[in-house]
Structure formats: C-alpha cells, structure tokens
Amino acid sequence: MKLHKADHVRGEITVPGDKSISHRSVMFGSIAKGTTEIHNFLESADCLSTIGCFRRMGIDIENKNGVVTVQGKGMHGLAAPAETLDCGNSGTTTRLISGILAPQNFDVTLTGDESIQKRPMKRIIEPLSMMGADIKSVRGNDCAPLRICGKPLAGIHYTSKVASAQVKSSILLAGLYADGLTSITEPQVSRNHTELMLKFFGAELESKGTTVTIWPATELFGNRIDVPGDISSSVYFVAAGLILPNSEVLIKNVGINPTRAGLIKVCEAMGADLPLLNEDHENAEPTADLLVRTSSLRGCVIEGDIIPTLIDELPTIAMMACFAEGTTVIRDAAELKVKESNRIAIMVENLRAMGADVEETEDGMIIHGGKPLHGAVIDSHKDHRIAMTFAVAALAADGETEIIDADCVDISYPAFYEELEKLTK
Ligand SMILES: O=C(O)C1=C[C@@H](OP(=O)(O)O)[C@@H](O)[C@H](O)C1
Numbered sequence: 291m292k293l294h295k296a297d298h299v300r301g302e303i304t305v306p307g308d309k310s311i312s313h314r315s316v317m318f319g320s321i322a323k324g325t326t327e328i329h330n331f332l333e334s335a336d337c338l339s340t341i342g343c344f345r346r347m348g349i350d351i352e353n354k355n356g357v358v359t360v361q362g363k364g365m366h367g368l369a370a371p372a373e374t375l376d377c378g379n380s381g382t383t384t385r386l387i388s389g390i391l392a393p394q395n396f397d398v399t400l401t402g403d404e405s406i407q408k409r410p411m412k413r414i415i416e417p418l419s420m421m422g423a424d425i426k427s428v429r430g431n432d433c434a435p436l437r438i439c440g441k442p443l444a445g446i447h448y449t450s451k452v453a454s455a456q457v458k459s460s461i462l463l464a465g466l467y468a469d470g471l472t473s474i475t476e477p478q479v480s481r482n483h484t485e486l487m488l489k490f491f492g493a494e495l496e497s498k499g500t501t502v503t504i505w506p507a508t509e510l511f512g513n514r515i516d517v518p519g520d521i522s523s524s525v526y527f528v529a530a531g532l533i534l535p536n537s538e539v540l541i542k543n544v545g546i547n548p549t550r551a552g553l554i555k556v557c558e559a560m561g562a563d564l565p566l567l568n569e570d571h572e573n574a575e576p577t578a579d580l581l582v583r584t585s586s587l588r589g590c591v592i593e594g595d596i597i598p599t600l601i602d603e604l605p606t607i608a609m610m611a612c613f614a615e616g617t618t619v620i621r622d623a624a625e626l627k628v629k630e631s632n633r634i635a636i637m638v639e640n641l642r643a644m645g646a647d648v649e650e651t652e653d654g655m656i657i658h659g660g661k662p663l664h665g666a667v668i669d670s671h672k673d674h675r676i677a678m679t680f681a682v683a684a685l686a687a688d689g690e691t692e693i694i695d696a697d698c699v700d701i702s703y704p705a706f707y708e709e710l711e712k713l714t715k
C-alpha cells in the first residue's frame with residue numbers, strides 16, 4: 291500500500307461496529323436462551339473468528355445484510371467441537387472463550403495465528419486454575435495452543451496485576467458457572483462491556499470501584515443488541531482531522547463509554563477542537579457524534595488510570611503527538627508490548643523512520659513534537675492498528691509512504707483505506 295500527502299480530510303463517516311461489543315454479543319448470545327439479533331455487528335476477521343468458534347460448538351449463527359442472528363442454546367447447550375477451535379489473531383476471542391469453556395462438560399483445544407501463539411495466557415490460566423479449571427498451555431510456554439478439559443468450578447476472589455478487560459471477562463464468564471460468588475479486583479478499571487451486556491442478558495453483577503462481583507446464573511436471556519461505532523476505529527479519523535490542514539470530519543454514532551473514551555480527554559488536554567454532538571445510548575452503551583476540526587495541538591502527559599481507557603488508541607495518539615507543540619509523555623502503558631505486536635517498539639521504530647523525535651521507555655514513549663515527518667517504508671508487523679496509524683501519518687508527511695502487510699487492517703476494519711481515501715477528495 292502506497293500513500294501520499296493529502297491537503298485535507300473532509301466529510302462524514304460512520305465507523306464500523308465496536309469490536310469488543312461485537313465479540314461479546316456472539317459469545318453471550320450463544321450461551322443465552324432464545325435469539326440474539328445483533329445490528330451493526332463488526333464483520334472483521336477477529337469477530338468472524340468468534341462466530342467460527344461458536345458455530346463449531348453447534349450454535350446456529352446467521353449473518354445476513356449486516357444483521358447477525360444467534361440461536362442461543364442456553365448455558366449448557368454448547369457441543370464438544372470436532373476440531374481445534376481457531377481464534378485467529380484475536381486475543382479477545384481466546385481469553386473470553388476460555389472462561390466459557392473451562393466449566394463445560396467436554397474437552398477442547400484452542401489455538402490461533404502466529405501472533406496469538408506468542409501472547410501471554412498465564413494471566414487467564416492462573417485465575418481459572420484457582421477456580422478449579424483444568425487449562426494448560428500445550429507447549430508449556432504459557433501461550434496458546436491451550437488445552438481445556440471441562441470441570442466444575444468454584445468462585446474465588448482474584449486480585450489481578452493487570453487492568454485487562456479480557457482477564458476480567460474470562461473470570462466473570464467462568465464465575466457465571468461457578469459454585470458461589472466470584473469477584474475480581476483490578477489495579478485500574480478496564481472496559482466494562484462484559485458487565486453491561488451480561489446484566490442486559492439477565493446476569494447478576496455488582497461493580498464497586500475496581501472490583502466486580504458476579505453471582506452464578508442458571509440462565510441468560512437473548513436480546514437485541516445495537517452495536518455502537520468503535521471509538522478505536524474512530525481514532526484514525528480523529529487524528530487525521532486534527533493534524534491535516536483545512537479539515538472537518540463528522541464521525542457518526544461512536545461509542546463513548548467512559549471506560550473506553552480516554553481518547554476524548556487526551557484530545558481536550560492537547561487543545562483539540564472536538565465537540566461531541568447528539569449524545570445518546572445504544573442498549574446500556576453511551577454514544578455521540580464526534581466533530582473533528584484542524585487544531586493546533588500541544589503535548590501532554592498520559593499516565594495512570596486513563597491508560598486502560600485508551601490502550602488501543604495509544605499508537606495513534608503517539609503519532610498525533612509528533613504534530614503537537616512540545617513534549618508528550620506516555621507512561622504506565624507496558625501492556626502495549628503484549629498486543630498483536632510490541633506496540634511501543636514498533637511505533638518508535640516506524641515514527642523514527644519518518645523523521646520523528648521519539649524515545650522508547652520501559653512503559654511508554656516520549657515524543658518531542660514539531661519535527662515534520664517524511665514518507666518511509668513502514669513495517670506494520672501485521673498489526674492492524676500500526677498499519678492504520680501510519681496510513682494517517684502518511685497523509686500528513688512529505689513524499690511517499692509504503693506500508694508492508696497493509697491488508698492486516700481486515701482484523702478490525704476491512705474498509706479502512708477506502709473510507710480514509712474518500713475523506714481526502
Ligand atoms: O476486552 C476487550 O474486548 C479488549 C480489551 C483490551 O485488551 P486487554 O484486556 O488485554 O487489555 C483491548 O486491548 C482489546 O483490543 C480488546
């Protein structure tokens with residue numbers, strides 16, 4: 291993929307459905323009783339991996355004209371899959387499904403692509419084992435493939451070292467099936483889509499500060515889900531609108547759940563012109579339209595509790611910071627190292643290739659803004675968020691930028707390049 295400088299981005303865009311919510315609607319719909327109809331489901335490779343896994347366990351899932359219909363079979367209705375379940379590139383699929391599979395009365399092996407086989411799974415193996423699960427890393431390296439032999443589970447209280455919605459969700463899902471209460475305390479609050487949707491499906495949960503408690507359930511009930519636009523897919527248009535001259539983009543119907551919307555706070559702190567319009571709700575999830583206009587940005591410090599609320603947006607924010615006056619410091623973000631790629635190292639390598647003044651730190655980056663960027667060859671390392679971030683950087687850089695393995699955007703946003711190009715016309 292080759293990209294060149296653009297004069298502006300202008301127009302209106304509706305980003306695809308939220309990836310986290312799309313995954314959860316299929317998973318929870320599968321173990322609920324009755325039909326779950328999902329509108330604005332994200333048809334990307336990651337969410338299709340989740341559909342594939344549940345189809346292999348006997349769930350009838352239809353995907354027609356943007357509406358996914360899941361015929362749930364109840365909490366004990368999954369069937370043993372004939373083959374290994376393939377979670378593709380998706381950490382969310384691998385970790386959440388493990389919490390559902392650990393208490394079933396059958397055995398299963400889970401795996402995924404090269405990247406998924408390197409991502410840490412000890413973070414779910416440890417708490418699920420404490421609940422009585424029989425879950426093992428097949429190669430003994432705490433990564434997938436995972437072998438899970440279904441067992442009855444008991445509730446625990448778990449204190450997690452990482453703020454991770456995937457870890458929290460895995461434990462809560464196992465807790466639905468456990469004997470007694472299950473609770474988890476995180477160092478900071480991570481995205482709460484699981485809590486909101488499980489309640490919507492009839493489960494009993496309580497959130498107090500950084501602790502969530504779940505009661506065992508006998509049945510969940512399918513429902514209609516309207517998936518809001520993904521704020522993590524909107525960040526590319528937010529960044530393009532802010533850093534390119536003469537730009538104005540209206541991004542419609544974006545999920546702004548406070549546990550996800552740190553991007554908006556950081557943009558404000560950087561001096562962005564980014565009003566929220568038409569605030570509304572889809573199910574229990576707050577939404578708004580984002581109006582983005584060219585802005586003079588200034589550097590800021592991004593650290594602490596806000597980090598989990600913008601973890602997937604940090605690569606793009608780091609790129610944006612190259613166009614701000616002054617220094618931006620990102621810390622407490624070591625989790626970036628264990629995503630689809632090491633997003634700290636890869637961002638620093640690629641931003642430097644474009645002429646940026648960036649330093650890598652233990653748990654983040656220091657970006658000295660204001661140096662103009664030039665085109666370069668960018669290795670995405672098959673990480674969708676890296677590819678999309680540099681497609682935007684390319685529009686603001688002199689000369690030509692080439693992105694290697696650019697088609698990895700299919701993981702979360704298959705139509706990304708076409709949509710971005712339309713806004714440059
Ligand atoms: O629960 C989820 O849907 C997600 C949680 C986050 O991961 P962690 O739980 O590992 O922080 C995020 O990075 C990922 O894109 C999606």
Ligand SMILES: C=C(OP(=O)(O)O)C(=O)O
Pocket residue numbers: 309336379380381382383602629630675702
């Ligand atoms: C980290 C991500 O997803 P996952 O963990 O589900 O692979 C992402 O989409 O940026």
